[in-house]
Amino acid sequence: MSRPSIRAVAFDLDGLMFDTEALFFRVAGEMLAARGKVFTHEMMAAMIGRRAVIAYPALKQIANLPESPEELQAEARRLFFEQIDTAVHPTPGLFVLLQALERHLIPRAVCTSSRREYAERLLNFHGVLAHFSFLLTAEDVVEGKPHPEIYLKAAARLGVEPANLLVLEDSPAGVTAGRAAGAFTVGVPHEHSPAEPLAAANLIIGRLDAPELLALFGVAEA
Numbered sequence: 349m350s351r352p353s354i355r356a357v358a359f360d361l362d363g364l365m366f367d368t369e370a371l372f373f374r375v376a377g378e379m380l381a382a383r384g385k386v387f388t389h390e391m392m393a394a395m396i397g398r399r400a401v402i403a404y405p406a407l408k409q410i411a412n413l414p415e416s417p418e419e420l421q422a423e424a425r426r427l428f429f430e431q432i433d434t435a436v437h438p439t440p441g442l443f444v445l446l447q448a449l450e451r452h453l454i455p456r457a458v459c460t461s462s463r464r465e466y467a468e469r470l471l472n473f474h475g476v477l478a479h480f481s482f483l484l485t486a487e488d489v490v491e492g493k494p495h496p497e498i499y500l501k502a503a504a505r506l507g508v509e510p511a512n513l514l515v516l517e518d519s520p521a522g523v524t525a526g527r528a529a530g531a532f533t534v535g536v537p538h539e540h541s542p543a544e545p546l547a548a549a550n551l552i553i554g555r556l557d558a559p560e561l562l563a564l565f566g567v568a569e570a
Contacts, residue, residue, distance in 0.1 A: 352532045352550075354514045354564055356506040357449060358499055360397070361460035361467055363518040364556075365442055365476070369396060369540040371435045375427040376407070379420070385411055392540055397519025399461045399492035438474055439538075441557030446479045448557075452565055455506050458483045459498045459515075461522075481506065494521040496529035503529065514564065516556070520545040534561060 363369035369392075377387040391410050395403035404417035404424075413420065449456055457480055460467050464485040471477035482505060484498050491497045503510045515526030515533045518541045526533030527548055535546030536553055543552055553561050 352514070352564065353512055354454070354532065355508045355512040356455045356457070356503070357514045357516065358457050358459045358502045358506075358526075358531070359480075360515075360517045360519070360522050361458055361462060361470070363396065363439075363538060363541060364516055364522075364536055365439060365458075366436050366470060366474070367439055367538070368432075368436050368470070369518070369538065371428060371431060372424070373540050374435075375424055375431070378427060379423060380411060383411075383413065385413075387411075389540070393520070393545070396541055397461060397493050397517070397521035399486045400463075402492060432470070433473065436470070438476070439536075439556060441555040442476075444557035445561070446476070448562060448565065450479065454565060456480045457502045457506060459502050460485055461492050461498075462486060464488075492521075493519070494524035494528065496525050499526055499529035499531055503531065517546075517549070520548075523549045532564075 359365055373392055380387040391407055394406040394410055400421050404421045407420060408417050458467065462485060464487055467483055467485050468477065484502055486492065489497045499513065499515055500510060503513045510530035513531040515531040516536060517523045517526055517533060518536050518538060523533055523535050523546050533549045534551045534553060535549030536556065537543040537546055546552055551560065
């Protein structure tokens with residue numbers, strides 16, 4: 349694989365920078381267990397990487413739940429935020445990658461399907477927001493992932509062509525969005541988003557400080 353010319357990087361948020369998907373899987377499991385049901389990986393796959401307006405109707409339909417999507421979202425949000433400050437952690441290699449990009453003056457943005465209030469809280473709590481030029485959220489787009497809108501907007505604001513943007517994603521919807529935008533897209537699988545559905549990515553790595561990722565920027569970490 350020839351090395352692409354990368355001039356900026358766009359990070360997804362949930363599951364990519366923080367292990368929030370593990371907490372959500374547990375919260376959703378508690379919600380469905382209280383209803384005599386099981387939260388499955390099929391349900392998770394239908395929700396991961398997508399905006400709430402898509403994710404919760406999918407949960408309602410697949411799980412055959414009587415509550416409205418809005419009611420399900422409110423309950424999940426309450427349970428999630430009760431635990432977020434203690435149960436969520438940065439993913440392996442995040443700070444190594446951020447420091448390497450900063451040393452090499454490569455601009456960075458966050459592009460998430462989550463809402464701004466939540467994203468800013470998470471990034472600020474872990475002292476990460478200042479590492480990025482800007483944050484694009486669900487409120488900033490008309491079409492959510494897998495549509496490429498958010499990454500096209502990120503490239504424009506970063507002042508680079510999409511082909512010179514590297515997108516980091518952990519979900520199939522996010523990988524599809526990055527590729528559709530024309531960006532070099534890297535998939536980072538985890539327990540709740542396996543590698544196989546990310547196969548459309550240009551590169552799949554195990555963690556954010558993987559040598560093959562750092563090599564794309566001409567970076568060699570000790």
